[in-house]
Each structure stands twice: as C-alpha cells, then as structure tokens.
Amino acid sequence: MNILVVDDSHFNLSLAKRNLEDMPEISQILLCDDPRQVTAILDEYDIDILITDLVMPALTGLDLLKLLRSNKKYDDIPIIIFNTIDDMDTYKECFEHGAFDYINKPINTVELHARLKVAIEAKKSLNNLKALLEVTKRQNEELKEINAQLSEAKFNLVQSEKMAAIGQLAAGVAHEINNPMGYISSNFEVLQKHFSKISEFLALYKEKLLSGNLAPSEESVIELNQKFNSLNLDFILEDVNDIFTETKGGLERISDIVNSLRIYARSDKGDEKGYHSLQELLHQAILITNNEVKYVAKIALVLPKDIIIYCNRNQLSQVFINLIVNAAQAIKSQNRISLGKITIKALQEGNNIRIEIADDGPGIPEENLTKIFEPFFTTKEVGQGTGLGLSIAYDIIVNKHGGKITAESTPGKGASFILILPAV
Amino acid sequence: MKKILIVDDEIQILKSLTRMFMDTDYRIYTAQNSNDALSIIESEGIDMIISDMRMPLVDGYRLLNIVKEKYPKIIRILLSGYTEEKPMYRALLHNLAKLYIFKPWNNNDFLMNVKKLFENEDQMNSKDLIDIIDDLDQIYDSPGNCNEIIARLNEEDLNEVINLIESDPDISSCLLEVSQTAIYGVMPNSIRQAAQYIGLPNLKSFIYWASLKSSLKSDKADGGAFDTLQTHSYLTSRIFLFIYEAFLHKQPPEASMFAGLMHNIGLLIQLNSLRKKQSSGFGADASIEKLIQLDHEDYQHSHQMVGAHFIDIWDLPFSIYEATLYHHRPTDNNIVHNELVSAVNIAQAYAWRALSASDRIRVEPEVFASLNISVDDFEKRLARYLKQQKI
Incomplete structure (x- = not known):
C-alpha cells in the first residue's frame, strides 16, 4: 500500500512518516506539504490511501476533500483527516464530503496504526471488488460474443436447411407438376387441332350460306347472319387463336421452371465428385454463356493455371454459368453504350480456393444481399428467369461442397460473388 | 395394324395419349395398373408398350422387366415424370426401354418417334440382314x-x-x-x-x-x-x-x-x-x-x-x-x-x-x-x- 500524507507542517509530516514506517502493509510513504499539488501526485503515483490535515493555508483539508471527491478518478482512495478542529460542523461536513475516517492530533501511534489498519482493509476489499468486477465484465463480454456467434450459426443452419429443402422440393414439385403438365399440354395441342377443324367447317358453312346454295328460307339465312354477327364470331375466331398462342407460352414457361428444377434434382451421376481443372471449368462456362454475354460485357479471367478443384463438375459449372449470366443481365439492364466488365478471379488460399465473379453493373442494394439466395427471390421483371438460380447455387456450394458463397456490393459500382471452396 | 398398350395410373394421362393417337392407324389399349396390362398383353398380343414408372403395387420398372423377359419382341417406351435418379438410372442400366420420354412431352415428336421405332423394327427383320x-x-x-x-x-x-x-x-x-x-x-x-x-x-x-x-x-x-x-x-x-x-x-x-x-x-x-x-x-x-x-x-x-x-x-x-x-x-x-x-x-x-x-x-x-x-x-x-x- 502506498500512503500520501498532506500537511503544511513539515514537523507533522515527518512525525507521521516515522509512525507509519513500521507498518508492514505500507510499502511507500509520500509526503506533500502543498495541498495544491495533491492531484498531480495522485495522477503520477499509485496512491492507495490519503491522509490530510484540515487547516492548511493554501487549500483547506475540506476543500481538498471536496476537490478530490468531485473527481471520480480518485473515488477509490480512502481519505483520512487529521482532526485538529473542535468545530463539529466542519467535522460533519468532512464526512459528508466523503472523508473515510479521522485521526486525532497530536498523533497517538496506537490510534494511528488502528485507523490505518481499517483503511488498509477497506482498500484491500475495494481492490478485490474492483478486480472481481473486471473479471465479471470480461466474462460478460465473452458471453455476449458467444451468444452472437451462436445466433449467427443458428441463422446459417436454418438458412442451409431451407436451401437443402429446395433439393427435395425440386424433385417432389417437379414430379407432381409434370403429370398434370403432361396431359394439359398434350390435350392443349389436340384442342388446337380440333379447333382448326371446327373453324374450317364454320368457314365453309358461312361461305355456302352467303352464296345461297343451301336454299334455306330467307328468314333462316338472315337469322343465321344476325346470330353470327351478334355473337361476334369473326372476332372470336381470331381471338381464340390468340388465346391458344398465349396459353401455349404460359405452358412453356411452367415447363421451363419445372425443367430447371428437374435438371437440378437429377444430377447426372449422383453427387459424384472428381478432380477438375478450375481453369477448364471456367473456360467452359465462359464459352457456354458467350451468347448471353458478348454484346453486353467483356470477361476478364485472372487465375493461375494449375488450380485443381475437387467437385461435382456439372454442379459447379451450373453455378459459374448462373453467376456469369446474372452479371451480364445486370449490366444489360443499364442499357449502356459501351461494354461492361465482368471479372473472374481465383486463387488458392491455404486449404481453400477463393473464386470471385464481379461485375460493374448497378450493384445490389444492401437489404437484398442475403435475400438473393432465397428461392424465387428475384428483382427481374415478371416472366424473366425463375428466381431459382442463386438458391440452387447456394445449395450446391454450401450443402454439396461444404463451401461458402457471399455477395458484396457497392450500389452504383457493381456486385461481386465470392465462393470459398475447400481445396480437397 | 400395330397395337399399342399405354399403362399409367393416372387416367387423364391415358385419355390424353389416346387422343394424341387419334389420327393414326394404331389400335390403342390402356391399363391403369400392371396386372391389367399383363392380361391385355396375354390376350391381345401387343407390339408396343408405353408405361409410366410410378404405379401402385407393381411399378413400371418391374412391369417392363417382366415384358422384356417374357415378350422381348414388344417395343418398350418409358414415359415418366419421375425425376429421382435411382429408378431411371437402373432402367437405363438394364436397358429397359428403347426410348425414354419425359412428361410433359411434345405430341408431334412423340408420334414421330413411335413411327420411327416401328419402321426400324421392320427394317431389322428384313430378309437381307438375316x-x-x-x-x-x-x-x-x-x-x-x-x-x-x-x-x-x-x-x-x-x-x-x-x-x-x-x-x-x-x-x-x-x-x-x-x-x-x-x-x-x-x-x-x-x-x-x-x-x-x-x-x-x-x-x-x-x-x-x-x-x-x-x-x-x-x-x-x-x-x-x-x-x-x-x-x-x-x-x-x-x-x-x-x-x-x-x-x-x-x-x-x-x-x-x-x-x-x-x-x-x-x-x-x-x-x-x-x-x-x-x-x-x-x-x-x-x-x-x-x-x-x-x-x-x-x-x-x-x-x-x-x-x-x-x-x-x-x-x-x-x-x-x-x-x-x-x-x-x-x-x-x-x-x-x-x-x-x-x-x-x-x-x-x-x-x-x-x-x-x-x-x-x-x-x-x-x-x-x-x-x-x-x-x-x-x-x-x-x-x-x-x-x-x-x-
């Protein structure tokens, strides 16, 4: 323990010192004759207990007390006052302002030791409490962090389960929809054929009526003609053809969606993986997407030749193709005059392979950055795309290959997709 | 006249396929399960069978296997909406069908393929080859x-x-x-x-x-x-x-x-x-x-x-x-x-x-x-x- 004694009288200071020296718990005794320097000393030295006189010309003990107690920095230091005043009020005020204890002057050694012992014990307890508080604070921080990690892990688990479900959903939905689609589209084709036969007959019928060869009564002819017109059959005959065309388009769209689910669910040789050259896979993806990209953007490919990746070739190709096409479509939506840029980079980082596919398109708003991996989430116009590409990509990368896929974006500057895959 | 048997547990599929063959010369038979299918083959004699994979009790896979073994001359077509790998994979491995058609299908393509399969059969039975x-x-x-x-x-x-x-x-x-x-x-x-x-x-x-x-x-x-x-x-x-x-x-x-x-x-x-x-x-x-x-x-x-x-x-x-x-x-x-x-x-x-x-x-x-x-x-x-x- 370090003690600071403050008294304007040098005699009192050395007396105090002599009396304190033989207390074993006290390691350092500092003496100060000018109360105005106390704060400086407290700041510089590690003082545990302060003993101060009350009557001092420069600054009274009470004022010193008030000064110190007004600063939280010094709250931990018990302050003992030398009692030389018979003035009860001042006395009372001292304690009201945070004095810890008092020692009578002239100094009685036994009393001094006793008082100091109390102060020392109090300080020790205070120190322990403080230490305990620090430990508790630290544990609290740790708990908070673990809690945050658990929350995130739980979120990811729920996400990946959601995404895993798409695999099963894909198979189930595809099959369930395929059956009715089968007979709807087949019947539809036949309906068209039926209808053209009916129209053919109607045309002939109309022609014969007008020419009058049927020789029905005048009234009948008029009635038929009137009926034809009031039913608006001219328009209907044409409109039905339009309806056929449009409905056929709708059926084809359903077919496309189901097909993309089907292709995904029916991976060629199960989940078989093999070693493939990353460069080759990317080259192929670029080749396949050439038509979609060539008038819209330039592709820059930056990667070392020798990266080998252990993966299911078809699935990974699907992911690359999807990301490249998305990038191209994003750039295309800006209707630029000049070509945009799609950059594909890859490198080996320790046990992982990091692949980045970036575009300089409009970017993705921050609130969408995690939503984009949800099935059917799309910002494209109704009818464009299926909204499944990224969720399928997510499932392939995360569930089937144990990797990570994230999206980053600066709105206005572009977006990039980062894939981290284990190298082995 | 060629006889075609269509087997599917869904009656709507049977009706739409029958409709599809409307303008052709084939005689069409239908069955909703494998047992009925086999009875028809037994009594009528069939030239081609078109079957779905998923059916109650005896599924398409087993049916086509039986047909392949007992009546090898019947041309087998698998028509399926079934997307699961295993059964399709096995069907392919055992060469259960000459043709695999997925639902939904295109009527014209389907009809053309049936025609081609019949013509091919005739060709391979020609005297020259023998x-x-x-x-x-x-x-x-x-x-x-x-x-x-x-x-x-x-x-x-x-x-x-x-x-x-x-x-x-x-x-x-x-x-x-x-x-x-x-x-x-x-x-x-x-x-x-x-x-x-x-x-x-x-x-x-x-x-x-x-x-x-x-x-x-x-x-x-x-x-x-x-x-x-x-x-x-x-x-x-x-x-x-x-x-x-x-x-x-x-x-x-x-x-x-x-x-x-x-x-x-x-x-x-x-x-x-x-x-x-x-x-x-x-x-x-x-x-x-x-x-x-x-x-x-x-x-x-x-x-x-x-x-x-x-x-x-x-x-x-x-x-x-x-x-x-x-x-x-x-x-x-x-x-x-x-x-x-x-x-x-x-x-x-x-x-x-x-x-x-x-x-x-x-x-x-x-x-x-x-x-x-x-x-x-x-x-x-x-x-x-x-x-x-x-x-």
Missing part, C-alpha cells in the same frame, strides 16, 4: 470371363465389377487403353478411376468391346488391319466426345458415351469373317485407303446392319444401336437420336481424315448445320486439339 448374319461363320458371344462381369453389372455392384476387371489382364489393359485414347478431356490413371468415371451403364458397352477384341485377337485377325480399325474406333470415340463437350456443351445421352467406340463393330466382325473365308477383308492389302473403301463403299450398307444387329442382341442402349446402324446416313428419316448419329458421322469421317492425312472423305454440310456447328470452326479447333494431343 442372310448376312447367317453368312457370318461365328457367333460373337461374350467369352466366359465377360459373362461374370456382365452379371455383376446387372447387379449394380460397381466394386465387384472393378475387382473382376482388375483381375483380368486383357480386360484391364483394354480399359486403360480405352480410357487413355478413347475419351476426351479426362485422363483417369487407374482402373478404379476409369471405371468410376465411365460409370456402370457405359461400362457395359465397354465390356462388349473388350470381349469382341479378345475374340478377334484369338481369331488371329490380321494385325495391321485390325489395329488400324481399332485406332480409328478409338479416335472416333474421342472426337465424338470432343464434339459433345466443346461444341454441344453437354454430355452424350445417358449410357451412350461409347457410341463412337462401338459404331464400326459391324465392319470389324464382317471383315474378320470374310478373311477367314479367304475372300477379301483383312487381307494382304490392309492399307488405310483400302479400309476406307471397305468402310464407305464395299460394305457400307451391310456392316452397319451387322453392327446394329449385335448391339441389339447384346442388349446395349438404343442410341448406340442407332449410331451403329446409321453412321453413314445421318440424315435418314427414321433416326430418333439425330444429334448423336450426326456427331458419330462427323467423328468417324474426321478420324479417317486424320489417319489418312487426306481430305477425301467429306461430311454433308447439312449434318454440320443440324448441329449448329460451323465447318471452319470445327476443323480449326479439331486440328488444334489433335496437334496438342500429338495425334
């Missing part, structure tokens, strides 16, 4: 060891199959040879890797190739000519896969990886038989030019039929059958797998060109057009690839 086959003085059955491998294949036990292959020096060296010179893009460096990459359905084709090769070798087929034809088959296989990968950007249809490898087995078999009879064939003049002539002119028609006949009795996929039967006439109207046959046609022609270093063999421009491939682009990239592979 005469030629009778003329061959040998039955090319698979040698003993191959039978066991085929049996394991049918039991879908890939590990056992690999073990059996590894334990047979002829077959394993043939597999290594094939995997190193008849495949595009991948270079498996062990039997196991090769077998896993190739997969069970394709391994079946490979085993028949290996056994044919053993047969011919043990027959002491003329070394030079046989080797040249083998080299040509390997190169054709490679270019075939190159076309699919680099230009069509997809894999060949299921179980038809070795369409290019098998396409000319008819020629191999026929020439060997003729040689033994001391007529032409693998004779003293086994030059490439002579072989090209035999392939494209002298035996053009017959060797395709011979090859297809064997593919048929070996129970290999219909796509390979068509590749063998039509590889010199890819624009024939009867072909169902047009894309595949065109690819084989181009591949075999350019394989001869590479081996003979001459431009004599040409491919009809419409064949390239049907695949949307530019001739110049193809020739350039093929030349680059061959140079790179030091062929």
Whole structure:
C-alpha cells in the first residue's frame, strides 16, 4: 500500500512518516506539504490511501476533500483527516464530503496504526471488488460474443436447411407438376387441332350460306347472319387463336421452371465428385454463356493455371454459368453504350480456393444481399428467369461442397460473388 | 395394324395419349395398373408398350422387366415424370426401354418417334440382314470371363465389377487403353478411376468391346488391319466426345458415351469373317485407303446392319444401336437420336481424315448445320486439339 500524507507542517509530516514506517502493509510513504499539488501526485503515483490535515493555508483539508471527491478518478482512495478542529460542523461536513475516517492530533501511534489498519482493509476489499468486477465484465463480454456467434450459426443452419429443402422440393414439385403438365399440354395441342377443324367447317358453312346454295328460307339465312354477327364470331375466331398462342407460352414457361428444377434434382451421376481443372471449368462456362454475354460485357479471367478443384463438375459449372449470366443481365439492364466488365478471379488460399465473379453493373442494394439466395427471390421483371438460380447455387456450394458463397456490393459500382471452396 | 398398350395410373394421362393417337392407324389399349396390362398383353398380343414408372403395387420398372423377359419382341417406351435418379438410372442400366420420354412431352415428336421405332423394327427383320448374319461363320458371344462381369453389372455392384476387371489382364489393359485414347478431356490413371468415371451403364458397352477384341485377337485377325480399325474406333470415340463437350456443351445421352467406340463393330466382325473365308477383308492389302473403301463403299450398307444387329442382341442402349446402324446416313428419316448419329458421322469421317492425312472423305454440310456447328470452326479447333494431343 502506498500512503500520501498532506500537511503544511513539515514537523507533522515527518512525525507521521516515522509512525507509519513500521507498518508492514505500507510499502511507500509520500509526503506533500502543498495541498495544491495533491492531484498531480495522485495522477503520477499509485496512491492507495490519503491522509490530510484540515487547516492548511493554501487549500483547506475540506476543500481538498471536496476537490478530490468531485473527481471520480480518485473515488477509490480512502481519505483520512487529521482532526485538529473542535468545530463539529466542519467535522460533519468532512464526512459528508466523503472523508473515510479521522485521526486525532497530536498523533497517538496506537490510534494511528488502528485507523490505518481499517483503511488498509477497506482498500484491500475495494481492490478485490474492483478486480472481481473486471473479471465479471470480461466474462460478460465473452458471453455476449458467444451468444452472437451462436445466433449467427443458428441463422446459417436454418438458412442451409431451407436451401437443402429446395433439393427435395425440386424433385417432389417437379414430379407432381409434370403429370398434370403432361396431359394439359398434350390435350392443349389436340384442342388446337380440333379447333382448326371446327373453324374450317364454320368457314365453309358461312361461305355456302352467303352464296345461297343451301336454299334455306330467307328468314333462316338472315337469322343465321344476325346470330353470327351478334355473337361476334369473326372476332372470336381470331381471338381464340390468340388465346391458344398465349396459353401455349404460359405452358412453356411452367415447363421451363419445372425443367430447371428437374435438371437440378437429377444430377447426372449422383453427387459424384472428381478432380477438375478450375481453369477448364471456367473456360467452359465462359464459352457456354458467350451468347448471353458478348454484346453486353467483356470477361476478364485472372487465375493461375494449375488450380485443381475437387467437385461435382456439372454442379459447379451450373453455378459459374448462373453467376456469369446474372452479371451480364445486370449490366444489360443499364442499357449502356459501351461494354461492361465482368471479372473472374481465383486463387488458392491455404486449404481453400477463393473464386470471385464481379461485375460493374448497378450493384445490389444492401437489404437484398442475403435475400438473393432465397428461392424465387428475384428483382427481374415478371416472366424473366425463375428466381431459382442463386438458391440452387447456394445449395450446391454450401450443402454439396461444404463451401461458402457471399455477395458484396457497392450500389452504383457493381456486385461481386465470392465462393470459398475447400481445396480437397 | 400395330397395337399399342399405354399403362399409367393416372387416367387423364391415358385419355390424353389416346387422343394424341387419334389420327393414326394404331389400335390403342390402356391399363391403369400392371396386372391389367399383363392380361391385355396375354390376350391381345401387343407390339408396343408405353408405361409410366410410378404405379401402385407393381411399378413400371418391374412391369417392363417382366415384358422384356417374357415378350422381348414388344417395343418398350418409358414415359415418366419421375425425376429421382435411382429408378431411371437402373432402367437405363438394364436397358429397359428403347426410348425414354419425359412428361410433359411434345405430341408431334412423340408420334414421330413411335413411327420411327416401328419402321426400324421392320427394317431389322428384313430378309437381307438375316442372310448376312447367317453368312457370318461365328457367333460373337461374350467369352466366359465377360459373362461374370456382365452379371455383376446387372447387379449394380460397381466394386465387384472393378475387382473382376482388375483381375483380368486383357480386360484391364483394354480399359486403360480405352480410357487413355478413347475419351476426351479426362485422363483417369487407374482402373478404379476409369471405371468410376465411365460409370456402370457405359461400362457395359465397354465390356462388349473388350470381349469382341479378345475374340478377334484369338481369331488371329490380321494385325495391321485390325489395329488400324481399332485406332480409328478409338479416335472416333474421342472426337465424338470432343464434339459433345466443346461444341454441344453437354454430355452424350445417358449410357451412350461409347457410341463412337462401338459404331464400326459391324465392319470389324464382317471383315474378320470374310478373311477367314479367304475372300477379301483383312487381307494382304490392309492399307488405310483400302479400309476406307471397305468402310464407305464395299460394305457400307451391310456392316452397319451387322453392327446394329449385335448391339441389339447384346442388349446395349438404343442410341448406340442407332449410331451403329446409321453412321453413314445421318440424315435418314427414321433416326430418333439425330444429334448423336450426326456427331458419330462427323467423328468417324474426321478420324479417317486424320489417319489418312487426306481430305477425301467429306461430311454433308447439312449434318454440320443440324448441329449448329460451323465447318471452319470445327476443323480449326479439331486440328488444334489433335496437334496438342500429338495425334
């Protein structure tokens, strides 16, 4: 323990010192004759207990007390006052302002030791409490962090389960929809054929009526003609053809969606993986997407030749193709005059392979950055795309290959997709 | 009049298919379960069966198996909305159907394919072919060891199959040879890797190739000519896969990886038989030019039929059958797998060109057009690839 004694009288200071020296718990005794320097000393030295006189010309003990107690920095230091005043009020005020204890002057050694012992014990307890508080604070921080990690892990688990479900959903939905689609589209084709036969007959019928060869009564002819017109059959005959065309388009769209689910669910040789050259896979993806990209953007490919990746070739190709096409479509939506840029980079980082596919398109708003991996989430116009590409990509990368896929974006500057895959 | 039986547990599908066949001359029968289907076959006699996979009690897989065994002459078509891999994969492995159609289907395509299948059947039953086959003085059955491998294949036990292959020096060296010179893009460096990459359905084709090769070798087929034809088959296989990968950007249809490898087995078999009879064939003049002539002119028609006949009795996929039967006439109207046959046609022609270093063999421009491939682009990239592979 370090003690600071403050008294304007040098005699009192050395007396105090002599009396304190033989207390074993006290390691350092500092003496100060000018109360105005106390704060400086407290700041510089590690003082545990302060003993101060009350009557001092420069600054009274009470004022010193008030000064110190007004600063939280010094709250931990018990302050003992030398009692030389018979003035009860001042006395009372001292304690009201945070004095810890008092020692009578002239100094009685036994009393001094006793008082100091109390102060020392109090300080020790205070120190322990403080230490305990620090430990508790630290544990609290740790708990908070673990809690945050658990929350995130739980979120990811729920996400990946959601995404895993798409695999099963894909198979189930595809099959369930395929059956009715089968007979709807087949019947539809036949309906068209039926209808053209009916129209053919109607045309002939109309022609014969007008020419009058049927020789029905005048009234009948008029009635038929009137009926034809009031039913608006001219328009209907044409409109039905339009309806056929449009409905056929709708059926084809359903077919496309189901097909993309089907292709995904029916991976060629199960989940078989093999070693493939990353460069080759990317080259192929670029080749396949050439038509979609060539008038819209330039592709820059930056990667070392020798990266080998252990993966299911078809699935990974699907992911690359999807990301490249998305990038191209994003750039295309800006209707630029000049070509945009799609950059594909890859490198080996320790046990992982990091692949980045970036575009300089409009970017993705921050609130969408995690939503984009949800099935059917799309910002494209109704009818464009299926909204499944990224969720399928997510499932392939995360569930089937144990990797990570994230999206980053600066709105206005572009977006990039980062894939981290284990190298082995 | 041809009779077609349609089997599906969903009555709406039966009605729509019956409607689809409305303007045709076929007599249509329907059944909602396998038992009824089998009774109809028993009592009426059927020429073609179109069946769904998923059905109560006895499913399509079992039904087609029974039909295949009891009534092998009935043409089987699998019509399925079933997307799960396992049953489809097994159906392909066991060659349960000549054609696999997925729901939803296109009416016109469906009708055309049915027509083509019937016409093809008629063709293969023609008298000419039967005469030629009778003329061959040998039955090319698979040698003993191959039978066991085929049996394991049918039991879908890939590990056992690999073990059996590894334990047979002829077959394993043939597999290594094939995997190193008849495949595009991948270079498996062990039997196991090769077998896993190739997969069970394709391994079946490979085993028949290996056994044919053993047969011919043990027959002491003329070394030079046989080797040249083998080299040509390997190169054709490679270019075939190159076309699919680099230009069509997809894999060949299921179980038809070795369409290019098998396409000319008819020629191999026929020439060997003729040689033994001391007529032409693998004779003293086994030059490439002579072989090209035999392939494209002298035996053009017959060797395709011979090859297809064997593919048929070996129970290999219909796509390979068509590749063998039509590889010199890819624009024939009867072909169902047009894309595949065109690819084989181009591949075999350019394989001869590479081996003979001459431009004599040409491919009809419409064949390239049907695949949307530019001739110049193809020739350039093929030349680059061959140079790179030091062929």
